[in-house]
Amino acid sequence: MSRVLSEAVAPAEGAALWAKRVALVALGVAAMAVAAKIKVPMWPVPITMQSFVVLSIGAAYGFRLGGVTMLAYLLVGAVGFDVFTGSSAAENGLAYMMGGTGGYLLGFVLAAGFLGWCARRGWDRSWLNVSLAMLAGNALIFAPGVMWLGVLYGWDKPILDWGLWPFMPGMVLKTALAAMVFPLAWRAVGEARG
Secondary structure: OOOOHHHHOOOOOHHHHHHHHHHHHHHHHHHHHHHHHOOEOOOOOOEOOHHHHHHHHHHHHOHHHHHHHHHHHHHHHHOOOOOOOOOOOOOOOHHHHOOOOHHHHHHHHHHHHHHHHHHHOOHHHOHHHHHHHHHHHHHHHHHHHHHHHHHHHOOOOOHHHHHOHHHHHHHHHHHHHHHHHHHHHHHHHHHHHO
16 A cells, blocks of 8 residues: 555654654644634636535545544534534534535545555545545535435425535536646656655
């Protein structure tokens, strides 16, 4: 099995490895919180960079550390910190998480774990493979998101029009960006270590 990007950059062992992992989780949670609040104007809806960050953390950190990072992010939000898209200090925590975005939040954990699994097998080193992995990762975000919308609001509502189709243009752009970043990052790491 291959190393993931976070293992290839500044390798560490023992106590330094645990300190590095804690720092990576904290950095990942912070990146998710910032990405949730940045809105890029786009048609038909503005996009945030959260799914890009989720997929990137998964690919860079691996299955376990990527999954732990997403769980830590959810825990920070569950205790009431304003780290989610569209949330506020007054409306946050578990009640917010059980609302319309709850399924997508679950999808973040699934997608980060899946991307980490793919990266461990070297899928993040070629444009084609990382593109396929990122598309599958996006499906793992949207599937529970759309299903949860159906549970909350009823399947007789236009669930796909609310929770899937408006986000497709942004998803395609973010997937393309991530697919370019990872092979280039591996090339840079290879040159630096070579």
